[in-house]
Amino acid sequence: MGTSVQVTPLCGVYNENPLSYLVSIDGFNFLVDCGWNDLFDPSLLQPLSRVASTIDAVLLSHSDTLHLGALPYAMKHFGLSAPVYATEPVNRLGLLTMYDQYLSRKQVTDFDLFTLDDIDSAFQNVIRLTYSQNYHLSGKGEGIVIAPHAAGHMLGGSIWKITKDGEEVIYAVDYNHRKERHLNGTVLQSFVRPAVLITDAYHALYTNQTARQQRDKEFLDTISKHLEVGGNVLLPVDPAGRVLELLLILEQHWSQRAFSFPIYFLTYVSSSTIEYVKSFLEWMSDSISKSFETSRDNAFRLRHVTLSINKNDLDNAPPGPKVVLASMASLESGFAREIFVDWANDPRNLVLFTETGQFGTLARMLQSAPPPKFVKVTMSKRVPLAGEELIAYEEEQNRLKREEALRLSLVKEEETKASHGSDDNTSDLMVIDTKTTHDVVSSHGPAYKDILIDGFVPPSSSIAPMFPFYDNTSEWSDFGEVINPDDYVIKDEDMDRGALHTGGDVDGRLDEATASLMLDTRPSKVISNELIVTVNCSLVKMDYEGCSDGRSIKSMIAHVSPLKLVLVHAIAEATEHLKQHCLNNICPHVYAPQIEETVDVTSDLCAYKVQLSEKLMSNVIFKKLEDSEVAWVDSEVGKTESNKRSLLPMSSAASPHKSVLVGDLKIADFKQFLSSKGVQVEFAGGGALRCGEYVTLRKVGPTGQKGGASGPQQILIEGPLCEDYYKIRDYLYSQFYLL
Numbered sequence: 001m002g003t004s005v006q007v008t009p010l011c012g013v014y015n016e017n018p019l020s021y022l023v024s025i026d027g028f029n030f031l032v033d034c035g036w037n038d039l040f041d042p043s044l045l046q047p048l049s050r051v052a053s054t055i056d057a058v059l060l061s062h063s064d065t066l067h068l069g070a071l072p073y074a075m076k077h078f079g080l081s082a083p084v085y086a087t088e089p090v091n092r093l094g095l096l097t098m099y100d101q102y103l104s105r106k107q108v109t110d111f112d113l114f115t116l117d118d119i120d121s122a123f124q125n126v127i128r129l130t131y132s133q134n135y136h137l138s139g140k141g142e143g144i145v146i147a148p149h150a151a152g153h154m155l156g157g158s159i160w161k162i163t164k165d166g167e168e169v170i171y172a173v174d175y176n177h178r179k180e181r182h183l184n185g186t187v188l189q190s191f192v193r194p195a196v197l198i199t200d201a202y203h204a205l206y207t208n209q210t211a212r213q214q215r216d217k218e219f220l221d222t223i224s225k226h227l228e229v230g231g232n233v234l235l236p237v238d239p240a241g242r243v244l245e246l247l248l249i250l251e252q253h254w255s256q257r258a259f260s261f262p263i264y265f266l267t268y269v270s271s272s273t274i275e276y277v278k279s280f281l282e283w284m285s286d287s288i289s290k291s292f293e294t295s296r297d298n299a300f301r302l303r304h305v306t307l308s309i310n311k312n313d314l315d316n317a318p319p320g321p322k323v324v325l326a327s328m329a330s331l332e333s334g335f336a337r338e339i340f341v342d343w344a345n346d347p348r349n350l351v352l353f354t355e356t357g358q359f360g361t362l363a364r365m366l367q368s369a370p371p372p373k374f375v376k377v378t379m380s381k382r383v384p385l386a387g388e389e390l391i392a393y394e395e396e397q398n399r400l401k402r403e404e405a406l407r408l409s410l411v412k413e414e415e416t417k418a419s420h421g422s423d424d425n426t427s428d429l430m431v432i433d434t435k436t437t438h439d440v441v442s443s444h445g446p447a448y449k450d451i452l453i454d455g456f457v458p459p460s461s462s463i464a465p466m467f468p469f470y471d472n473t474s475e476w477s478d479f480g481e482v483i484n485p486d487d488y489v490i491k492d493e494d495m496d497r498g499a500l501h502t503g504g505d506v507d508g509r510l511d512e513a514t515a516s517l518m519l520d521t522r523p524s525k526v527i528s529n530e531l532i533v534t535v536n537c538s539l540v541k542m543d544y545e546g547c548s549d550g551r552s553i554k555s556m557i558a559h560v561s562p563l564k565l566v567l568v569h570a571i572a573e574a575t576e577h578l579k580q581h582c583l584n585n586i587c588p589h590v591y592a593p594q595i596e597e598t599v600d601v602t603s604d605l606c607a608y609k610v611q612l613s614e615k616l617m618s619n620v621i622f623k624k625l626e627d628s629e630v631a632w633v634d635s636e637v638g639k640t641e642s643n644k645r646s647l648l649p650m651s652s653a654a655s656p657h658k659s660v661l662v663g664d665l666k667i668a669d670f671k672q673f674l675s676s677k678g679v680q681v682e683f684a685g686g687g688a689l690r691c692g693e694y695v696t697l698r699k700v701g702p703t704g705q706k707g708g709a710s711g712p713q714q715i716l717i718e719g720p721l722c723e724d725y726y727k728i729r730d731y732l733y734s735q736f737y738l739l
Contacts, residue, residue, distance in 0.1 A: 003164045005196055007591070008598040010047040011035065012569045016359045018066045019173060019569055020048055021198065022055070025164050028141045031058045031082065032160065032171050032198075036069030037358050038330040040105075040113055045070055045078075047596050052078035056140055060086040060126075062157045062174060063093040064241045065101060066358075072098060072118040084126045085135070087148050089156025089283050092276050093240040095123045096269040100239040100327055103268040104334040108380035110526060131158075131283075152176035152186035153546045154241045156283055159188055167603055168194035170562070173569060174202070176546045177556065178212065181248045182299070183546075184285050189559050195603040197562035201553070201570035204578040208549040219542055220253050222352065226538065227261050227321040231348030235325045236336040236363060239267045242546055243325055244277060246354060247305060250323065254304040263305045264314055266326040266335045270307040274300055311335055329353075330361035337362070341377055341533055349537040354544035371539045380528040393523045553578070557586055564589040564601045610637065611646040619649070630662055665715060665735050667699065674731060691728045695719035 008022040010031075018035030029051070036044065052074055060068045068090075074080040086094070098119045105111035129135055129148050137144045143165065148158035152175055159172040168191065175186040191197075210218075223233050237243040243265070250263055267273070277300050281292050288299045308314065314324065328334040340362075343349040357363030365375060385393050475482040548556065557565065565587045567575055575592050582590045591599045622629040634654035635647040667689055674681045674691060684690045688698040696718045715732065719725050 003167045003195070003603060005167075005169055005601045005603070006598050007196075007198060007566050007593065007601060008051075009568055009593055009595055010051070011044055011595065013593060013595060014570070014572045014575055016202075016569075016571065017044060018069065019061075019200075020070070021171075021568060022051055023162070023169065023171070023198070025144060025162060025169065028137070028144060029054050029056045030162065031055045031080075033061055033067045033173075034058060034069075034071045034074055034080075035066040036073070038065060038101075038328055038332045038361060039358070040069075042073075042113070045073065048074060049078045052080040055080060055082045057082050057137070057146075058084040059146065059160050059171070060084065060090050060094065060158075061151065061160065061171070062154045062241070063090045063097055064154065064238055065097060067174075068094045069098065069101065072114040072122040075122050076114055076118045084122075085129060085146060085148075086126050087130065087156040087158055087283070088128045089276075089280050090154075090158065091123060091126045091128055091156075093155065093273065095119065096273050096276070097239050097241070098123075100268045100334070104328060107382050108333055108526060108528075134163075149187050149190075150184060151188075152178070152180075152183050155183065155244060155277065155280060159186065161191070161194075165609075167605075169196045169198070170194045170560070171198045173198075173200040174547055175556075177548050177552050179285060180212075180245055180546065181252075182244050182284050182288060186548075188556055191560050194560065194562050195605075196564050196566065196601045197557070197560055198566045198568060199553075199557065201567045201574045201578040203545075203547050204550045204553055204570060204574040206549050207551055208543065210543075215542065216249060219249065219352075219544075222350070222540055222542075223250075223323060226348065226350040227259075227323070229348050230321055231346065231350060231537075232321055232343055233323045233350045233352060234336065234339050234343060235323070235352050235354060236329045236331055236340070237325045237327060237354065238329050239269055239327045240273045240277075242355065242544060244300075245546065246325060246544060247302065248299060251302050251304055259304075261321050261323060262317065263323045264308050264317075264325070265302075265305050266308045266311065266314060266324055266339075268309050268327075270309055274302065274307055311338060314339070329355055329363060330358045331363040331366070332358075332361050337377075338379070341379060341531065344533050344535050344537050347536045347538070351537055351539050353539070353541040356541075356545070366535070366539055367541050371535065373535055375533050375535060377531050377533050378528055379531055380526050382524045382526050385523040385525060389525070390523060550578075554581060554585075557582060562587060563603060563605075565591070566599065566601060567592045608645060611640060611644055613640075613646050613648050616647055616649050632657065632660065662736060665699075665732075667697075670697075670732070670735060673735070674728070677731060679728070679731075692724045694722060695724050695728045697728065697732070 004024070004026050006024040008024075009020075010022055011017050011020040012035065018037050019033040020035055021032045023030040023032050031048075034048070048070065058071070058080070060071075062068070068086075071080075071084070099116070102111065102114070102116060102119060127135075129146075131148055131150055134145050134147045137146065145163040147161045147163075149161060151157040151159045151172065154174075157174070159170065159175060162169040162171070170188075170191055172186075172188050175188055176183070177185045177189070179185045226233055235246060237246065247265065253259075254261075254263065265274075278298050281289055281298065284299070291297055291299065306313070314322075324339060326334065326336040326339055328336055331337045331340055340351060344351070351366070353363060353367055357365075357367050362375065362377065365372065384390075565582055567579055567582075567590065570578070579590050579592050589601070591601065593599045616633070616635055620631045620633055622631045633647070634650050634657075636650055638646055638648040640646045667683075671681050671683070671689055680692055682690050684696065688696050690696055698716050698718075700714050700716055717725065717729055717732065719728075
């Protein structure tokens with residue numbers, strides 16, 4: 001049998017809950033994503049708590065709460081201690097996302113599920129990888145290779161490829177095939193025939209009918225219409241994910257139109273987020289990278305956006321229409337919730353949602369059809385203690401400190417007694433007369449009494465008449481004391497804490513203003529009141545989630561054509577719809593497991609390890625294929641002197657084989673190639689390519705179905721045998737490697 005693969009969902013199947021899945025490869029357990037939602041419901045993490053101690057590695061795909069929000073909690077409460085792997089942007093922006101979540105919650109509740117230290121501890125040792133970097137695991141994971149690849153959904157967002165013995169397991173959720181302003185599209189289509197594909201069906205029922213240019217025009221026109229009548233615009237956003245695309249759209253439009261309406265990006269980590277993003281240009285789209293290379297212009301040097309971490313900046317701003325992008329997108333906490341309550345009653349104002357709200361949140365309620373006219377909102381805020389409350393608090397803290405000091409002294413006394421146990425041989429104890437004093441004559445004056453040991457009575461258990469003494473157990477060599485170099489290395493977390501006082505550059509984590517919020521230890525309390533909010537403002541939802549729609553998902557899966565398919569993260573209707581489509585058209589082995597249901601997706605293929613003999617390889621001619629080399633080999637299986645399988649040269653002449661064309665032709669790229677050669681070319685119906693006047697080229701599957709049947713695809717050239725036909729055929733052959 002092939003590599004053993006089992007998949008067990010821990011959260012996020014047949015619903016919209018956060019993503020968390022256990023993938024076992026030959027007994028090595030991967031936790032793929034460790035998400036939570038903005039409600040922070042601990043009951044969602046119960047399945048994870050039961051397997052946390054068995055996890056060998058954690059893979060994070062995106063930087064938002066739904067994909068990594070539970071990581072600090074799991075490490076603190078479940079004992080999750082496995083190494084974590086992510087790209088650099090996912091690590092940094094995920095850290096800032098969790099900072100913003102904590103600070104937003106701490107301002108309105110006595111939030112105690114995790115602390116800032118827990119967040120730092122969870123992210124400080126993340127192993128950071130670049131796209132397409134093959135990382136070879138060791139120890140229990142010997143022979144397993146992991147690599148992140150671009151997902152196209154968020155900055156640094158990843159599709160994970162796990163390889164063992166030549167078999168690939170692909171984890172691809174929340175990917176986007178479309179190129180955007182700040183991101184290239186996904187590379188999922190570059191994988192063909194993996195053993196297992198784990199993907200989501202979240203948008204399987206949604207079809208996007210609007211081109212990007214038209215969508216952006218509607219987005220900007222809607223905002224402009226409300227600003228021009230004196231209204232304000234609120235965009236509830238995530239702290240460091242999809243908001244980057246929205247900032248670029250607004251920044252470019254304001255530059256082109258020379259608008260004077262102010263734009264505010266308001267989160268607890270807005271300044272730090274943009275500073276980090278400025279240093280991640282190599283992770284962005286080709287257009288942004290080329291622009292920086294040619295003009296040194298950083299796309300995220302925002303000239304029309306004010307970065308703010310305090311709502312007072314907004315309250316003190318000059319009166320007039322404004323655009324505010326504020327966290328959180330769910331409206332469950334953060335500045336966006338406060339601003340919504342302040343602006344909801346004015347019909348000139350607009351609340352523009354750019355993603356579907358999480359289930360059970362205020363944002364989801366406002367996105368319902370028809371939207372509610374009134375909503376009940378609990379508003380809370382943290383205020384400093386004063387007067388009698390402050391006095392009572394300080395007295396209680398002093399009492400607790402005294403009790404703690406007493407407890408520590410008792411513990412220390414017990415430890416001292418235990419370390420200096422009684423000695424049976426008491427005859428050797430030095431007897432000291434505690435009543436004896438000695439006269440010491442000073443040259444500077446009369447004699448005085450120097451009390452040497454008066455008042456010190458050695459306890460009966462002591463072995464020497466002396467104060468407690470702790471021996472230095474350090475090791476010594478001929479060169480002095482033996483030290484551990486690690487004790488003198490400045491750790492990342494120490495540097496990060498020092499950066500709290502030095503500003504928010506790319507080497508630090510937060511600017512001083514944000515740090516002051518985190519380090520504010522003044523005694524305070526949370527006060528709450530319920531409000532009935534009248535919703536007179538406009539409520540609009542537009543799709544800026546940055547994910548492929550249902551039609552594209554089906555096309556992608558058909559192109560990848562996995563041997564086995566596992567569907568996760570979608571409501572039941574979407575999951576079943578995509579499952580039936582794939583069973584009927586793409587793959588005979590499709591699974592959609594329930595929570596904690598393990599499905600065995602072990603490959604039916606057999607894999608064997610063989611040695612390539614030197615005699616065989618000396619006659620093989622390799623040809624360069626992108627980053628690899630390929631060759632056709634005729635051999636027979638034999639055994640070496642050590643009784644291991646080996647490929648040996650044929651004992652008799654090998655029969656000739658049919659020519660094999662190696663490569664992956666993209667029709668759109670071939671169209672550009674032909675145009676560069678002076679051939680008149682255009683797309684015809686059904687995805688065919690009309691080349692010149694007589695020749696047509698099209699891709700077909702092995703069964704003759706156009707486009708997407710599983711298995712290797714064929715390319716047909718149709719037309720009369722003329723000069724154009726042979727010229728197009730030669731151009732086509734040049735796109736492949738002939739073996």
